Amino acid sequence: MISKTLLFQKIESEVAHLRIDYCCKEIVEFILSSQEKMPVFSYSDFMSVVDGECSIEQIQLCLNFLKSTQVKLLEQQYRYVDDDVIYNVTAEDLQAAFMNGALSLEDRGYPDRDYQSKVYVVFVADKAVIVE
Numbered sequence: 001m002i003s004k005t006l007l008f009q010k011i012e013s014e015v016a017h018l019r020i021d022y023c024c025k026e027i028v029e030f031i032l033s034s035q036e037k038m039p040v041f042s043y044s045d046f047m048s049v050v051d052g053e054c055s056i057e058q059i060q061l062c063l064n065f066l067k068s069t070q071v072k073l074l075e076q077q078y079r080y081v082d083d084d085v086i087y088n089v090t091a092e093d094l095q096a097a098f099m100n101g102a103l104s105l106e107d108r109g110y111p112d113r114d115y116q117s118k119v120y121v122v123f124v125a126d127k128a129v130i131v132e
Contacts, residue, residue, distance in 0.1 A: 001128070001129055001130070001131050002071070002129060002130060002131070003130070003131050003132070004028070004032070004130055004131075004132050007028065007071065007073075007130060008025060008028070010070075010071070011024045011025060011028075011065070014065070015061070015062070015065050018058075018061055019058065020054070020058045020061050020062045020065070022050075022053065022054065023050050023053070023054035023058050023059055023062045024062040024065060024066065026049055026050050026053075026054075027046055027049060027050070027059075027062055027063075027066065028066070028073070028130075030045075030046070030049040031073065031074075031125045031127065032127060032130065032132075034125070034127070037127060037128070038124055038125065038126060038127070039124070039125050039127070040122050040123070040124050040125075041122065041123045041124075041125065042120065042121075042122055042123070043056075043059070043121065046059050046062075046063070046123075047059060063076075063123065067123075071129070072126065072129050073125055073126060073127075073129055073130065074123045074124065074125055074126075075123070075124045075126070076121060076122075076123055077121075077122050077123070077124055078090070078091065078093075078094060078119055078120070078121060078122070079119070079120045079122050080103065080105065080112075080115065080118055080119050080120075081118050081120065082108070082112065082118055087105055087107060087108070089103070089105065089119065093105065094119065097115055101113060102115065103115030103119075
């Protein structure tokens with residue numbers, strides 16, 4: 001666990017030279033403002049919160065920092081959406097799908113060859129790592 005103040009100091013000392021401190025702080029504030037304990041976000045959520053003030057590259061660098069083992073605020077996950085049903089998929093599921101040419105999930109019962117258009121990257125925040 002880390003305090004918000006200490007996290008912001010860490011951002012300033014470790015990533016400010018990359019010119020992403022503003023983006024990181026805005027994203028952290030956005031995450032903490034969520035009412036959910038473990039909110040799920042997309043890239044577009046983060047892009048809208050910085051409202052054009054940060055490039056996609058800067059946002060990605062910030063997300064990498066917030067996912068890092070030293071912070072652990074975010075975890076990158078994958079979701080497969082089919083017929084309005086959302087399935088959690090692992091990187092291993094996706095690697096196997098790439099090798100086999102179809103995504104096979106036990107819960108679905110049959111392989112999907114068009115899986116690539118139905119897989120999304122999401123970021124799950126663990127707000128419990130930050131104490132205010």
